[in-house]
């Protein structure tokens with residue numbers, strides 16, 4: 393196994409003081425500009441020295457806090473991060489109603505050689521033709537000749553695409569054509585099984601895994617991450633905030649830094665990709681580089697975890713076997729989380745629309761009494777009603 397190392401951009405802990413007037417361009421959108429001006433008026437903007445870890449067998453050294461682009465409307469926010477050393481960005485075309493890759497392309501102008509780009513193949517794209525088309529469309533939207541990591545989006549288990557020969561042949565062909573460099577998968581549900589399948593694969597086909605991982609994750613997931621890392625698969629954490637719900641339970645404290653630190657204290661995780669909407673969120677998340685998970689973080693997460701327990705869905709999918717209709721409860725709850733916690737109605741609706749109608753929350757209308765059981769005590773009928781109200 394490759395020795396895991398942590399790299400810092402400079403030897404001594406040193407901070408770069410960045411006046412916002414000196415940032416990358418004049419193309420701020422209104423929201424980004426207002427946000428930037430507010431910060432500039434209140435204090436100087438401080439970035440930590442970037443900290444890097446190696447992404448498994450890819451050998452790429454990426455910043456431990458990298459950029460999840462899915463919620464970022466302003467390319468300038470990403471561009472600022474790239475200029476200060478953040479060197480990995482994760483996107484997918486379907487985010488922001490199909491516009492997210494184009495926003496990333498604008499942020500990458502003049503910086504493509506310094507930033508690793510990861511995007512995704514839609515879950516429905518399984519044939520050679522569909523995958524080629526997906527990748528070509530992504531390359532065009534991203535205005536690049538290649539992506540560093542191409543990921544099968546939302547893999548739900550061992551039998552879902554991982555060992556599909558047509559998909560593998562197509563990915564190899566894309567690599568031979570120089571259009572992709574490494575292969576990955578992403579998983580929100582059943583991530584332990586997905587990681588174990590990758591680790592056990594004798595062909596060592598997939599190089600990376602982007603998985604849901606946060607302080608609410610199970611021991612099984614933690615162990616699967618360690619196993620995947622020992623197999624030299626680069627593991628990246630997403631959904632590190634357990635929803636990132638707003639709660640008054642913490643007074644002036646935000647749980648975001650504590651949650652990020654929790655994920656990154658696991659040295660089997662190469663990086664996390666928090667979604668950062670604006671400069672305030674960028675600053676909050678990026679500051680975590682070089683920080684340790686401490687006692688106060690532990691207290692914050694305990695209190696936050698208790699506050700969100702009545703509505704945070706672990707997306708484990710265990711309830712689905714108890715529903716006679718096989719309703720896609722975890723994906724419905726994920727869509728709901730995008731609407732309620734991420735405050736991204738477009739992402740929520742596009743995620744919900746991917747669920748077949750017969751497995752959506754509308755299926756519950758034929759049920760007189762809900763018999764589905766949540767292992768974490770969530771009120772499933774209430775969640776399904778809420779999903780119908782907001783998303784159907």
Ligand code: SF4
Pocket residue numbers: 714715716717718719721755756757759761762763764772773776
């Ligand atoms: S009401 Fe409950 S048991 Fe009926 S379809 Fe919906 S989730 Fe399943």
Ligand code: SF4
Pocket residue numbers: 704705706707708709710711712721722725765766767768769770772
């Ligand atoms: S509702 Fe409960 S059992 Fe179902 S996916 Fe969410 S946490 Fe798991």
